[in-house]
Amino acid sequence: MDRRTTPFPPLARRRWLGAAAATALLGGALLAPAWAQGEAAGPRVPVAEAARRPVGQALLLDATIEAQQQATLAAQASGRIVQLHVKAGDRVRAGQVLAVIDDRETTAGVQRAGGAVAQAEAELRNAEAHARRTRELRAQGFVSQAALDAAEAQAAAARAALQQAKAAQSQAALAQGFTRLTAPFDGFVLATHAEAGDLAAPGRPVLTVYAPQPLRATVHVPASQSALAERAQRVEVRLPDGRWVQPAGRSRLPAADPVAQTVEWRLPLVAADAQGVLPGQAVKVRFAAGSDERLVVPASALLRRGELTAVYVAAPAGAPAGFVLRAVRVGADHGEAGIEILSGLQPGERVALDPVRAGLRGAQPAQ
Structure with a gap:
């Protein structure tokens, strides 16, 4: 059977006609002149002139x-960390207990020192009472001056023993205080350098805290x-x-x-x-x-793609309108004055302030 005389099935005929129409429309678009397409779709991009301007010598x-305010809190006593009350990011207040080291030994020391103070106080009361009675008996002539001197010396020794016992009690309380790490100021916990159960040693960091301001x-x-x-x-x-x-x-x-x-x-x-x-x-x-003249362009004119830094340069007068992509080497950022151009651009050349739109087909300078 001759294929040229064989009719298309209805569905195949509709598909063939649709494809032919799409091809005709696309072909018409592709065959249209390039300048006509550019005129229809090309955006107008504002430009700025690269010029030497006085800028400060910047580093x-x-x-x-x-x-x-930042402090690293370290242990001042040896022992195992039995409690760690905070973690990184927690807010703390000045004087708040953050960690506790095993204080059973220091607690016993505090109790022992307290008992020594109580004993010294009792001995002082006894010595002072003995000295008072001896003084009264000496006034009546019943005891010698030597006995009175001995009683007063005994009372003075008891007073010194009490002072020594109180000093030992303060030392024991201070040692117990070393088993508690407290916040030196209001702030946050920046990091924890130990966990509950770790062995603490004098000088070993446990926590770092900081104040959010200043x-x-x-x-x-x-x-x-x-x-x-x-x-x-x-x-x-x-x-x-x-x-x-x-x-x-x-x-x-x-x-x-x-x-x-x-x-x-x-x-x-x-x-x-x-x-x-x-x-x-x-x-x-x-x-x-100081101040010096440098070739600068606005920061918005730079196009950064990976390691490439470039600008779109407007075509000079007499050439077809458009932009050319050109790689440049940049220097210091001078803020509002612009970014310094070390190479790749000459004074007087115009650069696109919107490099994304300048890269579109048919883009032209707005002025």
Whole structure:
């Protein structure tokens, strides 16, 4: 049978006609001129001119948020940890008992010292009464002066023995206090370094606590850049939420790290700026000193894809309108002034402020 004269089944005919119509529409779109499609769909992207502008000589470094009040509580007595009342993240109050070390020995010492004090007090009462009676008998001439001197010496010795017993009692109470770790201030538990049942020893860390306020940014400045940090006219801290804030002050440690060859700077933050910031978070610190001209572009013009940093450059006058992607090497971030361009761009060239839209087909500069 001739296939050319064989009619299509109804379902196959509808499928064939639909596919033919879709092909015709798609073919018409693909055959349309490229400039016509660009005119129809190409977005208008605002641009900015790359220019040399006066910016401060800046040093941008990584820093870490730290609590100004932070303490690592260590055991002062030997023994097994029998109670650990807190865990990491718990809020604590000043004076709150956080951990207890086995205190049976120290408790016995306190009881023994208390008994010694009671005995010394009884002996003192007896000695003072004997001295008083001897004094009365001496006044009546019934005893010698030597007997009175001996009675008064015995009373003085009893008073000294009582003082010694009380000192021993205070020492025993102090030793018992070493078996209890208490919070030195209001704050939170940052970490626990031991668990209930572990053996505690003098100097072994058990807990670390910190106060949520005040906070500071700690930055380690390379010794080679220390002079620039010293003459910085402005110091700024970039918080995790992107805000640039000025610290309440700045202080530099008077010595450099002999291994890393860095100098530690501490920048306390204003309480209002530090809301929501946590110790341990990474921040940026910028030391700005003096002024110099640098080629800068707005931060929004940069396109970052992995290790690639690029900008979309508008075509020069006389060339077909559009953008060309160009890799650049960036330098310091100067905040509102823009980001420094070290290579890949020339002054006067225009860059797209929205690199995502500039990469669309048919995109053209808005001005």
